[in-house]
Amino acid sequence: MEVVAINEGQSLIRMENVSTAILKNIFLHVKKGEIITLIGSSGAGKSSLLMLLNRLNDPDEGTITYRGQDVNSYDIPALRKSIGMVLQSSSLFDGTVEDNLAYGPKIFNEWDEKMGEELLQNVQLPTSYLQRPVDELSGGEQQRVAFARTLANRPDILLLDEVTSAVDLKNVELIEDFLSRIVPERVQAILMVTHDVAQARRLGNRTIFMDQGKIVEEGKTSDLFANPQTEQLQYFLKE
Amino acid sequence: MAPEISNLSMFFLIFFVLIPVSLSYIYALGLSGSIVWSSFRGIVQLFLIGYVLTYLFSLSPPIGISIMLAVMIAVASLHASKKGQGIPFVRVIIFGIIVGIALLILAMWLGFDMIDFQPDQVIPMSGMVIGNSMVAIGLALERMKSEFRESRGKIVAALALGAQPQQASTILIRKIVKAAMIPNVDGLKTVGLVQLPGMMTGLILGGVPPIEAIRYQIVISLSIFTSVSLAAMVATIIFYRFFFNKQMQLAEMKNDEA
Ligand SMILES: Nc1ncnc2c1ncn2[C@@H]1O[C@H](COP(=O)(O)OP(=O)(O)OP(=O)(O)O)[C@@H](O)[C@H]1O
Ligand SMILES: [Mg+2]
Numbered sequence: 001m002e003v004v005a006i007n008e009g010q011s012l013i014r015m016e017n018v019s020t021a022i023l024k025n026i027f028l029h030v031k032k033g034e035i036i037t038l039i040g041s042s043g044a045g046k047s048s049l050l051m052l053l054n055r056l057n058d059p060d061e062g063t064i065t066y067r068g069q070d071v072n073s074y075d076i077p078a079l080r081k082s083i084g085m086v087l088q089s090s091s092l093f094d095g096t097v098e099d100n101l102a103y104g105p106k107i108f109n110e111w112d113e114k115m116g117e118e119l120l121q122n123v124q125l126p127t128s129y130l131q132r133p134v135d136e137l138s139g140g141e142q143q144r145v146a147f148a149r150t151l152a153n154r155p156d157i158l159l160l161d162e163v164t165s166a167v168d169l170k171n172v173e174l175i176e177d178f179l180s181r182i183v184p185e186r187v188q189a190i191l192m193v194t195h196d197v198a199q200a201r202r203l204g205n206r207t208i209f210m211d212q213g214k215i216v217e218e219g220k221t222s223d224l225f226a227n228p229q230t231e232q233l234q235y236f237l238k239e
Numbered sequence: 240m241a242p243e244i245s246n247l248s249m250f251f252l253i254f255f256v257l258i259p260v261s262l263s264y265i266y267a268l269g270l271s272g273s274i275v276w277s278s279f280r281g282i283v284q285l286f287l288i289g290y291v292l293t294y295l296f297s298l299s300p301p302i303g304i305s306i307m308l309a310v311m312i313a314v315a316s317l318h319a320s321k322k323g324q325g326i327p328f329v330r331v332i333i334f335g336i337i338v339g340i341a342l343l344i345l346a347m348w349l350g351f352d353m354i355d356f357q358p359d360q361v362i363p364m365s366g367m368v369i370g371n372s373m374v375a376i377g378l379a380l381e382r383m384k385s386e387f388r389e390s391r392g393k394i395v396a397a398l399a400l401g402a403q404p405q406q407a408s409t410i411l412i413r414k415i416v417k418a419a420m421i422p423n424v425d426g427l428k429t430v431g432l433v434q435l436p437g438m439m440t441g442l443i444l445g446g447v448p449p450i451e452a453i454r455y456q457i458v459i460s461l462s463i464f465t466s467v468s469l470a471a472m473v474a475t476i477i478f479y480r481f482f483f484n485k486q487m488q489l490a491e492m493k494n495d496e497a
Contacts, residue, residue, distance in 0.1 A: 054399055058486055076487045077401035085399045091392030093410065104400035146396070153400060 018062030022048045024213045033184035037204035038193045044210040046193040050159040054085040084155025088162050090146035092134040097145050104153035119148040124171045140166040160192040201225050209233045296358045303358040312337045315373035322380040326481045336473050337372050340466045344368050353458050371463045372470040375419050379474040386411045387482050404483040412475045419471030423464045
């Protein structure tokens with residue numbers, strides 16, 4: 001199945017034959033420097049897959065390794081910090097934008113007030129927003145605060161679940177630009193779930209198409225879109 | 240001297256039962272049976288407790304008090320633990336929490352010389368502390384279930400950022416303790432203005448001058464405030480962990496709907 005030759009030294013995440021109640025026999029290999037986009041219809045299991053990597057859930061079968069070691073061997077909070085996830089529903093904590101940004105870093109005693117402004121710039125929000133209560137923000141703004149909140153933890157790998165679905169086009173472009181600039185220096189790899197097929201195409205080096213809990217097709221993003229192999233993907237792209 | 244209600248007068252209480260029964264009949268509420276049954280049951284329970292208390296008051300204080308407190312706390316824990324079905328050792332834990340609170344409050348009463356170590360003082364006063372702690376724990380358990388459901392997203396977000404379950408539940412603990420305190424804060428604001436608290440009423444009927452009765456009422460109101468806040472806090476701090484599994488994930492909740 002793998003088209004690209006694997007350089008073991010660069011291997012970050014490996015899922016081997018992973019199954020849960022929802023996912024079936026998932027094989028996935030994430031290498032340093034990759035932006036992988038995940039597409040598929042609603043209920044395909046995209047969010048469920050990301051949650052396994054952040055250990056918000058565990059597989060019933062199969063193994064997941066991170067930097068060559070079983071994920072079970074890592075301290076769970078440390079692993080969740082290192083493989084940071086932005087959840088599909090932003091679920092901000094009550095309080096100000098700054099309270100939200102500081103939440104993760106404070107757990108690990110890494111919060112520095114200077115971080116706030118830069119984080120907001122990363123997600124295209126004005127720095128004056130730091131002291132605003134989050135329940136006064138628009139949906140798209142809340143989504144970006146949730147994204148910045150995960151960035152605040154300085155993750156090595158980013159798992160993004162629909163982080164720009166409520167954001168306006170101009171800002172989506174700027175955020176996409178930011179994402180492609182941070183790999184691989186600031187973040188070593190990104191796995192991004194998106195309903196926006198054009199976005200998956202623009203941002204991905206590699207794309208995975210899921211359906212009914214399975215990985216149906218995967219490959220270099222340009223190949224996958226130019227030449228979809230399965231009927232399911234052809235049908236999905238036509239919609 | 241306390242006034243007495245004669246047997247004949249007590250007999251006329253039948254009217255106090257007949258009125259709701261006939262209303263239930265007229266409006267077809269279908270409650271006649273349960274009104275009669277619960278009135279009967281209430282009467283029998285109170286008569287029994289009257290005799291039991293008479294007997295306990297006649298024992299030496301340490302024995303009478305210990306027996307009665309143990310029984311009250313056991314019944315209270317059984318009752319409060321219904322809200323926590325599925326949680327391991329829930330009865331034992333709640334029993335422990337209430338014992339701790341009752342003893343703490345009792346120690347303060349005795350230590351500050353507010354009451355004497357006599358069954359007729361300790362038992363009714365502790366009864367109120369125990370009863371209110373029971374209600375507070377039950378409410379905390381219920382609220383915890385609903386908060387864990389409603390704030391699921393926030394808890395998961397906190398975990399995803401690397402929070403330990405204990406850190407992630409701080410969000411809820413604050414809410415739950417606050418919810419337990421608010422009725423007491425509100426109650427204290429209107430105490431005595433809207434209706435006289437039960438204990439004060441009892442003391443006044445028993446012939447205690449109002450200015451004395453309020454002293455007891457102040458002691459008990461503030462003691463209840465303390466015990467209710469403590470009960471809600473301790474219960475939440477102990478029980479939050481049963482909503483998580485060992486992998487620091489939200490456990491699938493059984494008996495989700497109560
Ligand atoms: N907590 C849960 N308990 C039981 N089933 C769940 C749970 N969460 C999701 N599912 C089910 O698992 C399947 C996959 O869900 P998942 O959220 O992974 O899909 P998705 O690909 O992310 O969909 P979407 O694009 O709508 O976000 C769905 O059928 C969903 O109903
Ligand atoms: Mg999803």
